[in-house]
Amino acid sequence: MKEKPELEKEKKTKPRVKMREQDPLKRIRNFEEVPYGYTPDEAADEASRCLQCKRPTCRNGCPVEVDIPSFIKLIKEGKFIEAAWKVKEKNALPAVCGRICPQEIQCESLCILGKKGEPVAIGNLERFVADYEAEKGGIQIPEKPRPTGRKVAIVGSGPGGLTCAADLIRSGHQVTLFEALHKPGGVLIYGIPEFRLPKVIVEREVEYIKKLGVELVLDAIIGKLYTVDELLNDKGYDACFICIGAGLPIFLGIPGENLNGIYSANEFLTRANLMKAYLFPEYDTPIKRGERVAVFGGGNVAMDAARVALRLGAEKVYLIYRRSEAEMPARKAEIHHAHEEGVEFLLLTNPTRFIDDGKGNVCKVECVRMELGEPDESGRRRPSPIKGSEFQIGIDVAITALGTMANPLLTKTMPDLKLNKRGYIIAEEATGMTSKPGVFAGGDIVTGSATVISAMGAGRRAAKAVNEYLKWRY
Amino acid sequence: MYKVLVSEQLVPNIHLLKIEAPTIARKALVGQFVVVMVDEVGERIPLSLADWDAEEGTITLVVMQVGTSTRKLAALKADGCILSLAGPLGLPSHIERFGTVACIGGCYGIGAIMPLARSLKHLGNTVISIIEARSKNLLYWQDKLQQVSDELIFTTGDGSSGYKGWAYDPLKEMLEAGKKIDLVFAYGCTFMMRLISEATKSFGVKTRVALNPIMVDGTGMCGVCRVSVGGETKFACVDGPEFDGHEVDWELLATRRTTYLEEEIRSLQRFECQQWYFETSKAMEARVERKA
Ligand SMILES: Cc1cc2nc3c(=O)[nH]c(=O)nc-3n(C[C@H](O)[C@H](O)[C@H](O)COP(=O)(O)OP(=O)(O)OC[C@H]3O[C@@H](n4cnc5c(N)ncnc54)[C@H](O)[C@@H]3O)c2cc1C
Ligand code: FES
Numbered sequence: 125m126k127e128k129p130e131l132e133k134e135k136k137t138k139p140r141v142k143m144r145e146q147d148p149l150k151r152i153r154n155f156e157e158v159p160y161g162y163t164p165d166e167a168a169d170e171a172s173r174c175l176q177c178k179r180p181t182c183r184n185g186c187p188v189e190v191d192i193p194s195f196i197k198l199i200k201e202g203k204f205i206e207a208a209w210k211v212k213e214k215n216a217l218p219a220v221c222g223r224i225c226p227q228e229i230q231c232e233s234l235c236i237l238g239k240k241g242e243p244v245a246i247g248n249l250e251r252f253v254a255d256y257e258a259e260k261g262g263i264q265i266p267e268k269p270r271p272t273g274r275k276v277a278i279v280g281s282g283p284g285g286l287t288c289a290a291d292l293i294r295s296g297h298q299v300t301l302f303e304a305l306h307k308p309g310g311v312l313i314y315g316i317p318e319f320r321l322p323k324v325i326v327e328r329e330v331e332y333i334k335k336l337g338v339e340l341v342l343d344a345i346i347g348k349l350y351t352v353d354e355l356l357n358d359k360g361y362d363a364c365f366i367c368i369g370a371g372l373p374i375f376l377g378i379p380g381e382n383l384n385g386i387y388s389a390n391e392f393l394t395r396a397n398l399m400k401a402y403l404f405p406e407y408d409t410p411i412k413r414g415e416r417v418a419v420f421g422g423g424n425v426a427m428d429a430a431r432v433a434l435r436l437g438a439e440k441v442y443l444i445y446r447r448s449e450a451e452m453p454a455r456k457a458e459i460h461h462a463h464e465e466g467v468e469f470l471l472l473t474n475p476t477r478f479i480d481d482g483k484g485n486v487c488k489v490e491c492v493r494m495e496l497g498e499p500d501e502s503g504r505r506r507p508s509p510i511k512g513s514e515f516q517i518g519i520d521v522a523i524t525a526l527g528t529m530a531n532p533l534l535t536k537t538m539p540d541l542k543l544n545k546r547g548y549i550i551a552e553e554a555t556g557m558t559s560k561p562g563v564f565a566g567g568d569i570v571t572g573s574a575t576v577i578s579a580m581g582a583g584r585r586a587a588k589a590v591n592e593y594l595k596w597r598y
Numbered sequence: 599m600y601k602v603l604v605s606e607q608l609v610p611n612i613h614l615l616k617i618e619a620p621t622i623a624r625k626a627l628v629g630q631f632v633v634v635m636v637d638e639v640g641e642r643i644p645l646s647l648a649d650w651d652a653e654e655g656t657i658t659l660v661v662m663q664v665g666t667s668t669r670k671l672a673a674l675k676a677d678g679c680i681l682s683l684a685g686p687l688g689l690p691s692h693i694e695r696f697g698t699v700a701c702i703g704g705c706y707g708i709g710a711i712m713p714l715a716r717s718l719k720h721l722g723n724t725v726i727s728i729i730e731a732r733s734k735n736l737l738y739w740q741d742k743l744q745q746v747s748d749e750l751i752f753t754t755g756d757g758s759s760g761y762k763g764w765a766y767d768p769l770k771e772m773l774e775a776g777k778k779i780d781l782v783f784a785y786g787c788t789f790m791m792r793l794i795s796e797a798t799k800s801f802g803v804k805t806r807v808a809l810n811p812i813m814v815d816g817t818g819m820c821g822v823c824r825v826s827v828g829g830e831t832k833f834a835c836v837d838g839p840e841f842d843g844h845e846v847d848w849e850l851l852a853t854r855r856t857t858y859l860e861e862e863i864r865s866l867q868r869f870e871c872q873q874w875y876f877e878t879s880k881a882m883e884a885r886v887e888r889k890a
Binding site: 304305306342343344345348349350371372373375381382384385387388390391394395399400404405406407408409410412483484531532533 | 621622625635639640641642666667681682683684685686687814815817818819820821822824826831836850853854856857858861862864865868
């Protein structure tokens with residue numbers, strides 16, 4: 125009895141406007157972006173699905189509290205540029221977040237429509253307004269605020285550092301962004317591939333921040349070139365925000381791991397994205413174009429590595445994960461895209477050793493089947509190997525995407541900075557304040573590998589706290 | 599952008615570059631290196647610091663031309679520019695007053711061994727420097743090394759100058775003759791460092807080597823530089839580059855260094871074709887201009 129009216133209601137809610145995508149068979153041969161983005165009509169159509177709830181819950185799912193209903197309302201009214209500005213009030217990098225935030229577990233998971241059908245495609249809409257604004261040339265440079273005469277150093281130009289820099293420069297401080305690599309953007313540049321996040325978008329955001337007046341110093345490995353103490357004491361900086369990412373790759377720790385052809389995802393993706401090795405020999409950096417590639421892991425990084433390997437020409441890409449698909453931490457869209465593109469998922473499977481071809485190259489990986497037991501501390505069911513179920517697969521490239529650890533390069537030069545057992549910086553969640561006066565931290569180096577938006581949230585909170593700190597101190 | 603101040607060929611195939619890099623020069627220590635990327639399409643490669651001058655704000659690199667990147671570097675003229683230069687990287691060498699120390703250099707390592715010998719000498723060690731090359735015309739920096747060594751031995755494979763043989767021969771002779779050497783440093787190609795380490799092992803003389811695996815970032819982020827030392831995997835860029843030569847898995851290092859051999863050859867052929875094309879078209883243009 126009760127079921128019927130509900131079913132009827134469900135029929136009434138319009139289905140989500142699908143974003144058109146490059147055909148899977150075509151796109152595995154190029155590095156161009158997979159989804160094409162909404163047209164203005166599609167965006168207005170999707171926006172019209174929003175119920176404009178009186179007490180919107182979607183906002184609670186957004187780590188930077190974007191005013192979601194308001195910007196969607198503006199889209200509905202055809203005010204796309206104004207919609208973009210609305211998003212930008214809270215989110216400095218909407219073109220990035222629209223593409224790579226895990227919306228399904230954030231804003232969209234709380235959308236009322238999701239209870240009965242598909243939630244409003246908030247991410248797609250966010251991407252639309254940001255792209256629209258960029259294309260129509262409506263990007264505004266706000267007026268320069270009155271200089272405060274204070275100098276802030278930001279270490280690391282990933283999403284956290286960029287956000288913090290944008291906020292602090294708007295408060296009138298002099299801001300310098302120090303980046304270890306030769307290009308700014310952190311994981312957005314060296315990790316996430318072109319087909320998921322075109323680099324021109326990141327470059328555009330960086331240009332914007334430079335136009336705001338942020339000074340960018342590349343090739344500046346803090347801890348080596350300067351210590352944080354030198355920045356604060358000799359170089360005249362009044363505060364410092366550390367947002368250097370997690371950075372250190374984890375290897376499997378199994379025999380044969382140093383054979384040629386075995387990459388950390390960090391190396392594989394850095395070669396492909398930052399160094400553009402997929403354009404070798406036009407670009408000088410080489411990369412192994414494996415025919416049969418095994419990728420280990422179940423997160424976004426693993427999906428990215430698998431899909432890059434395909435695009436480099438692999439005939440077969442295995443994604444080997446020790447739990448089941450339900451436990452995979454990757455965005456649902458990425459898992460879906462990987463399936464569509466023909467990545468073969470070997471679930472409940474774990475590698476045990478690599479076997480060489482007698483010349484130092486990997487030629488096989490031995491794996492064992494796993495079964496899921498009781499949940500572990502992360503709440504996911506703990507996998508354990510099934511004895512005697514070992515089997516081998518022939519491969520010529522292997523990529524480990526098992527997550528990262530804290531890179532001690534910088535923190536080791538700061539004995540007065542408190543770290544946790546695993547080497548991450550201890551910082552207050554609400555402010556980013558560390559045990560060292562004037563030093564704030566956020567992003568992956570505090571939380572461990574997380575998301576772009578959480579690093580941005582940390583950057584924003586730290587900017588606020590740095591402001592308070594400078595006011596209090598001077 | 600980093601300005602090249604001096605660019606000169608030291609000996610065939612080995613090139614010296616002096617580059618304006620005041621912040622790196624101020625911080626550089628013995629045993630450290632930089633990661634260089636020549637241009638927009640370039641590769642990131644590690645190069646040992648062969649010298650630096652904090653006052654002048656310069657660093658000096660000695661570059662052996664082996665692949666496209668090093669060829670590009672060597673082709674730079676004074677006043678040319680390098681896109682990216684990051685450092686100083688790696689742990690500095692641990693140096694103190696050890697007693698008698700042998701500093702051994704081969705190929706590009708003759709450059710890198712000089713500041714090491716200088717510091718060791720400065721700390722009051724007796725420094726014996728031994729450098730090797732295939733032939734007399736490939737030895738360089740003898741004068742600089744002479745100034746910072748108590749004894750300088752040079753060896754040439756063909757016997758055209760100094761001792762006939764390789765650095766390893768006089769070292770072994772000294773050890774066999776019972777000469778007391780407290781520590782050996784060897785910088786240069788993998789094969790030389792391996793031979794030296796094998797030679798000193800039976801005499802129980804500690805030997806420090808500067809490993810040269812492939813690198814990308816140089817900060818511990820990618821793991822391509824992993825080497826095995828004492829059965830443990832280490833990242834040469836942050837845990838090294840200097841390690842105990844008796845503990846290094848040399849076979850692994852040599853194999854890992856050849857990962858991209860095919861690609862390197864392809865890239866170099868392409869580069870040479872381009873260079874050739876560039877040179878000939880320039881020559882043609884000049885000829886046309888002259889005629890006109
Ligand atoms: C392949 C891949 C795919 C991902 N996909 C997603 C996704 O789809 N959605 C999502 O939300 N998240 C994703 N993530 C996670 C997300 O990218 C990170 O959580 C986020 O980038 C962290 O931001 P951050 O600012 O803390 O650090 P990072 O982005 O890591 O930036 C840190 C920067 O600091 C620099 N640095 C490090 N040490 C120093 C030093 N000593 N001196 C100067 N500079 C230094 C680094 O070079 C780097 O540029 C992905 C990560 C990877 C690797
Ligand atoms: S060069 Fe990347 S970790 Fe050492």
